[in-house]
Amino acid sequence: MQSVSRILILLLAGIAALMARDPTGRLFVTNEGDDTVSVIDAKTGDLVRAIDVGGRPRGIGFSPDRTRVYVALGDENAIAVIDTATLAILEKVPAGSDPEAFAVHPNGHIYLSNEDEGEASVLNPENGEILAQIKVGIEPEGVAIGPDGTRVYVTSESTSMVHVISVPEHEVVANILVGARPREIAFSEDGKYGYVTCEVGGEVVKWDLATNKIVQRKKLRREIRLVKPKGIRRGPDGKSFFIATGRGDVVAVLDAETLDLQATIPVGRRVWGMAFSRDGKTLYVTNGLDNNMSVIDVDARKETNKIAVGDMPWGVIFDD
Amino acid sequence: MCLKASLTVAQRTNGTAIVGILEGGLARIRPVTFARTISLALLLTAALSAAEVKIVYVGPPLRDNSSGKGALLGLEEAQLQGAFLGLAYSLAAAELTDLAALHGADAILVAGTPGRVLAVAEAVSEQGVPVFNIAATQDGLRTSCAPNLLHTIPSDAMLATAVAQWKQNSDAGSVVAQAWHEDFVKFAARDLNKRFQESRGTDMDDQSWAAWAAVRIVADAAANLPVGTTAERLAYIRFEMEFDGQKGGYMTFRDTGQLRQPLLVVVDGKLAGEAPVRGVAASDDLDSLDPLVCAAR
Numbered sequence: 274m275q276s277v278s279r280i281l282i283l284l285l286a287g288i289a290a291l292m293a294r295d296p297t298g299r300l301f302v303t304n305e306g307d308d309t310v311s312v313i314d315a316k317t318g319d320l321v322r323a324i325d326v327g328g329r330p331r332g333i334g335f336s337p338d339r340t341r342v343y344v345a346l347g348d349e350n351a352i353a354v355i356d357t358a359t360l361a362i363l364e365k366v367p368a369g370s371d372p373e374a375f376a377v378h379p380n381g382h383i384y385l386s387n388e389d390e391g392e393a394s395v396l397n398p399e400n401g402e403i404l405a406q407i408k409v410g411i412e413p414e415g416v417a418i419g420p421d422g423t424r425v426y427v428t429s430e431s432t433s434m435v436h437v438i439s440v441p442e443h444e445v446v447a448n449i450l451v452g453a454r455p456r457e458i459a460f461s462e463d464g465k466y467g468y469v470t471c472e473v474g475g476e477v478v479k480w481d482l483a484t485n486k487i488v489q490r491k492k493l494r495r496e497i498r499l500v501k502p503k504g505i506r507r508g509p510d511g512k513s514f515f516i517a518t519g520r521g522d523v524v525a526v527l528d529a530e531t532l533d534l535q536a537t538i539p540v541g542r543r544v545w546g547m548a549f550s551r552d553g554k555t556l557y558v559t560n561g562l563d564n565n566m567s568v569i570d571v572d573a574r575k576e577t578n579k580i581a582v583g584d585m586p587w588g589v590i591f592d593d
Numbered sequence: 594m595c596l597k598a599s600l601t602v603a604q605r606t607n608g609t610a611i612v613g614i615l616e617g618g619l620a621r622i623r624p625v626t627f628a629r630t631i632s633l634a635l636l637l638t639a640a641l642s643a644a645e646v647k648i649v650y651v652g653p654p655l656r657d658n659s660s661g662k663g664a665l666l667g668l669e670e671a672q673l674q675g676a677f678l679g680l681a682y683s684l685a686a687a688e689l690t691d692l693a694a695l696h697g698a699d700a701i702l703v704a705g706t707p708g709r710v711l712a713v714a715e716a717v718s719e720q721g722v723p724v725f726n727i728a729a730t731q732d733g734l735r736t737s738c739a740p741n742l743l744h745t746i747p748s749d750a751m752l753a754t755a756v757a758q759w760k761q762n763s764d765a766g767s768v769v770a771q772a773w774h775e776d777f778v779k780f781a782a783r784d785l786n787k788r789f790q791e792s793r794g795t796d797m798d799d800q801s802w803a804a805w806a807a808v809r810i811v812a813d814a815a816a817n818l819p820v821g822t823t824a825e826r827l828a829y830i831r832f833e834m835e836f837d838g839q840k841g842g843y844m845t846f847r848d849t850g851q852l853r854q855p856l857l858v859v860v861d862g863k864l865a866g867e868a869p870v871r872g873v874a875a876s877d878d879l880d881s882l883d884p885l886v887c888a889a890r
Contacts, residue, residue: 388784389784389787391673410673410674410677411670411673411674411788412781412784430781430837431670431781431784431785431837431839432670432673432674432677433674433813433816433837434674434677436677445677448677448678450678450816450817452835453835453836453837453843454781454837473835473837473842473843474835474837474843475835475843498877499876499877
């Protein structure tokens with residue numbers, strides 16, 4: 274019952290957010306190599322602005338109402354808060370040591386990994402309060418808010434685990450040993466399964482969210498040379514997952530049910546961050562070693578364009 | 594619900610606490626789930642009896658040298674992972690001459706001469722205890738192919754091959770190959786260098802990396818086979834494991850017991866690149882660095 278009401282609250286919050294403002298139609302890309310955020314007009318592919326955001330920007334995400342862009346600044350131990358419309362840097366909120374990746378809960382709190390400290394932190398960006406610091410494994414990385422908002426999942430790269438954290442208690446309630454160097458997490462459309470990319474293991478591991486047991490794993494090395502799975506997003510049809518394969522230099526499309534490889538889409542070198550358009554027709558991925566971003570026609574499963582961004586692009590989000 | 598709650602706690606605490614909590618929880622469990630809970634408790638107890646992984650380190654004093662410091666960082670990291678899984682690790686130091694101290698070990702690290710490494714491997718070969726050579730680079734140790742002997746430190750032949758690959762591509766001066774370098778930042782090397790420097794107060798070198806890697810490999814095997822026997826874990830290490838040595842790709846063992854790994858090339862004292870050297874060999878062709886095979890027996 275509690276989770277039903279939670280879902281309702283999340284839905285209402287989502288609807289309120291959608292009604293609040295018109296999207297800017299801009300892509301925001303963090304560039305780890307030159308400390309900027311590239312703001313791109315998605316329609317023209319033109320650079321609107323390169324924001325000098327600060328030291329080592331990697332993780333990037335919107336506030337629930339999308340009026341703010343958050344950027345993790347690893348070398349500044351802070352989260353930069355950018356106004357989505359004016360592109361002004363409003364503030365830099367201290368976020369503990371070396372924040373890398375994060376996820377924004379529908380309640381507005383930022384769940385982030387502090388890579389150096391082996392911790393996940395919960396930050397209220399409104400007042401800068403750190404609500405909790407949770408011990409996890411070594412080199413925590415990917416953070417994902419579970420489908421009903423009562424669980425947050427954090428990977429620890431050098432401990433090969435997914436840690437399950439309860440909300441709002443902020444306790445580690447389970448640990449799942451997965452493949453080597455787990456990076457990012459996505460969930461099935463029905464909210465029953467989690468999928469985690471394992472960079473060094475070269476695989477995607479699927480687990481049951483109710484039991485926290487692994488149900489399937491898919492090694493991609495045989496099909497994709499030099500594969501290092503990093504980014505993962507559920508496809509717009511809900512039946513597939515799109516994987517950024519790092520030096521595999523392709524986006525892999527896996528069947529959500531069987532994990533069979535359905536397609537590989539050649540893109541640039543060291544493909545990393547990913548963002549779908551709201552209509553699900555376009556996928557944008559960053560190519561870390563090419564300083565650009567590939568535009569993919571999702572239905573055709575083909576790259577249609579490349580857009581220049583900054584140095585060593587990492588993450589991308591789309592305000593559409 | 595009660596069962597679930599008990600398990601939840603179990604995953605977060607040490608062995609003794611798990612059993613206590615499960616027993617404490619039994620009184621509140623409905624009869625239908627009782628049997629299942631009991632068997633689960635027994636299963637957990639059985640797992641726990643094998644839950645301490647005993648690693649013996651044979652070599653110079655643990656705290657005063659590169660190998661020992663690497664082993665200690667590896668131990669701390671293994672313990673951190675183990676705490677999430679109900680696994681504990683211990684690291685006991687033994688003298689190079691004290692073979693009796695090896696009794697009961699789940700894995701052994703040796704930083705010593707080839708003769709000493711072979712003697713240790715032989716002493717525990719019947720039980721299939723993995724022995725890690727973490728310091729000796731001599732090729733002969735690899736070609737002898739003792740079934741329970743593994744090498745995380747690269748061989749002389751590998752180091753020479755890496756240098757030769759580099760020289761094929763440039764007229765560089767003083768070229769040296771290494772397993773590790775304190776200035777290496779690519780992949781997650783920066784993180785490992787930072788952890789070592791902060792916890793041990795000195796730079797990580799080849800010997801400390803090899804010792805760290807050996808302990809982490811033992812932990813990988815134990816985590817994936819928590820109730821496995823020593824021999825099963827050795828087989829896992831040799832044939833299944835894909836180790837994340839924080840040098841980029843995954844690492845596996847060759848038939849010789851040598852850990853496949855990229856090497857770092859240092860030119861005139863400065864980190865210059867990695868081997869396999871681009872343009873000479875494919876970056877994932879780790880075997881291009883290792884010409885050694887098992888001697889015919």
